[in-house]
Amino acid sequence: MTTPQLIAFYFPQFHAIPENDEWWGKGFNDWDLVRKATPNFDGHNQPRVPIDKTYYNPCDRDTLKKQIEMAKKFGIGGFMFYHYWFDGKLLLEKPLESFLENKDLNFPFCICWANETWTRAWSGKPECILIKQSHTPDKLLWKSHFNYLLPFFKDERAIRIDNKIVVLIYQPSLIEKGDEMLKYWRELAFQNGLGDLYIIAVKNHQIINHEAFQAYDGILKFQPREAYTSAEFSSENKINHFSFLRKLPESILKYFRMLYMNFNNYHIYDSRKIWEIILSNAYLKEQGLEDKHIFESAYFEWDNTPRYGKKAKIFTRLSKSELQENLVKLLSKAKGNNSPYVFFNAWNEWSESAYLEPDNKNGFENLQIVSNSLKSFEK
Structure with a gap:
């Protein structure tokens, strides 16, 4: 098997939309944060300041072209675009x-439906x-929804596994009748000539409802959150003692989040411990989900100060x-487990300080580390 490809998460909220104008103020986008x-x-x-203060608009074709050229140069194998759909x-x-629309942007991609409710959590009001x-469980x-995604599924650049189009869902447990x-x-x-889909569930924390994951082909561990909420990290993550609360309805959970936000202060966590957990648990399967393929993800930094x-x-x-x-260790484990992809958080999640793109402080260091890792792994 060849070297596993790195697929970087791509975050789109760097342009104004009418809804954010209404909610957060005229012209708002994540660059403001x-x-x-x-x-x-x-x-x-x-x-954090992007290199040369390039506060770009990702709707622009030239911006996408530059990002893709940069990603290719340093060995990134594709983008996973976040997609937002609310019952139409x-x-x-x-x-x-x-x-x-721009077929000349020749770069592999897949889509992740970020299927969460949007709230004012950033301002302490989740x-x-x-x-x-x-x-809504309506056929x-x-x-x-499927018909909107169909042109993307049919696109020649769409990432496939076992000749099946890859699609991800961020919060499987939230979907009523998700298996149906x-x-x-x-x-x-x-019916549309695609064959089967390869559907991956994103795992953000300990799985409480295993049934919600049964309809999926694979499970992607979203880092650093998946390791941070693990039992191994519980001694440093006090909220883990309340993981049972995730069994409660979302309408009740939001009030616990509000209390947590009101009494919480910033915390600094040791990435050495997080990476120890990521590597020691890599490709381990949970009881009851042994038939699911595991996909790991990597990160270099995470700091959501711009938001919180x-x-x-x-x-x-x-x-x-x-x-x-x-x-390199994670890529080696991926190869040893015949996993074609390792995901990366993220290409451009600037408001959570999780990005590979160059900045004014470290320049191209993140991308150079990726390039060096891939070259080292291939030797």
Whole structure:
């Protein structure tokens, strides 16, 4: 088997939309959060500044072209675009649609449905809903959603596994009758000449409801959150003692989140411990989900200060040699487990300081570490 490909998460919220104008102010996009971030302590690397202050608009074809050329140069194998659909209502769809329209942007891609309700959590009000993700169990809505995605599934650049189009879902446990929906999507895929789909569930934390994952082909561990919420990290992550609360309805959970936000302060977590957990648990399967293929993900930094200010979660940045060593080890485990892809969080999640793109402080260091890791792994 050849070297596993790195697929980087691609975040689209760097352009204004009418809904965000209404909710957050005229012209709002995530660059506003990035620019306004302030340090929580001496030496805190905030605000982050993209190299040459290139606060780009991802709807622009030339921007996408430059990003793809850069990603290719340093060995990234594709993008996983976040997709937002609320029972027929699309948000932040323009970057992905621009990519689809411009066939000369020759780069592998897949789509992840980020199927969560949007709230004012950034401003300490997770109970305040901006747009609700209802997951209405209606075949007409399921078909409408599939039909929107169909041109992307048919695109020659779409990533496949076992000749099946890859699609991911961010929060499987939130979908009412999710098994029926995915069965119907598979039927529609066959009817449209695609063959079967390869559907991956994103795992953000300990799985409480195993039934919600049965209809999937694979499970992607979203890092650093999956390791951070693991039992191994519980001694440093007090909220893990309340993981049982995830069994409660979402309408009740939002009030616990509100209490947590009101009394929480920023925390700094050791990425050495996180990476120890990632590597020791890599490709281990949970009881009851032994038939699911595992996909791992990597990260270099995570710091959501731009979004949460004094209530941020901050994961330390390791040295260049440590980052490279960890990534090489994860790629080696992927190859040993015949996994074709390792995902990376993220290409451009600037408001959570999780990005591979160059910045004014470290230049192209992140991308160079990726390139060096791939070259080292191939020797």
